[in-house]
Amino acid sequence: MASRTAVRTAAIAGLGGFAVIFGLAELSRISGALFIIAPFGASCVLVFGAPASPLAQPRNVIGGHLVSTAIGLATFAVLGATPLALGIGVGLAIAAMLLTRTTHPPAGADPIVVALAGASWPFLLTPVLAGSVAIVLASVAYHQAVTGVVYPARG
Known part of the structure; x- marks a missing residue:
C-alpha cells in the first residue's frame, strides 16, 4: 500500500493536471478556438508529476511541441495523412528535438x-x-503556490 505522503503527492500532481487540462478545455469551449491537444495530458504528467525532470522543463515543453508540430505540419503538407508522413514526421521530430x-x-x-x-500552419500558434x-505558466504558479517545488528546476 502506498504511503500517506505518496498518496498526497500523487493527488496534488493529479490536481495540477486536472486544473490545466480543464482550463484549456473550458477556454476552447468558451472561445470556440482549439487550445488543447491530447499530448498536453502527457505534458502535464511530466510538469506536475516529475517537475525536476529535464524533459519537464519549459524549454522542452514549449520547444519540443513547437519543433515537433512544425515538422508534422511540413510532412503533412508534402505527404498528406499517409503512413509515410506519420513515420517521417515522428522520426524527424525525435531527431530535431534531440538536436x-x-x-x-x-x-x-x-x-x-x-x-x-488535417491541421494547417495556424495550428502551430493555437493550440x-x-x-x-499555458501549461508552463500554470505549473510555475501551481508549484509555487501549492507544492513548494522549485519549477522550473535550477541547475
Whole structure:
C-alpha cells in the first residue's frame, strides 16, 4: 500500500493536471478556438508529476511541441495523412528535438495529431504555442503556490 505522503503527492500532481487540462478545455469551449491537444495530458504528467525532470522543463515543453508540430505540419503538407508522413514526421521530430535540446516525449505525438486532424500552419500558434505556454505558466504558479517545488528546476 502506498504511503500517506505518496498518496498526497500523487493527488496534488493529479490536481495540477486536472486544473490545466480543464482550463484549456473550458477556454476552447468558451472561445470556440482549439487550445488543447491530447499530448498536453502527457505534458502535464511530466510538469506536475516529475517537475525536476529535464524533459519537464519549459524549454522542452514549449520547444519540443513547437519543433515537433512544425515538422508534422511540413510532412503533412508534402505527404498528406499517409503512413509515410506519420513515420517521417515522428522520426524527424525525435531527431530535431534531440538536436535542439528540446526533447519532450509527449511532443513526439504531435506529427500524428497534425496529420489526423488535417491541421494547417495556424495550428502551430493555437493550440500548440498557446497551450504549451499555458501549461508552463500554470505549473510555475501551481508549484509555487501549492507544492513548494522549485519549477522550473535550477541547475
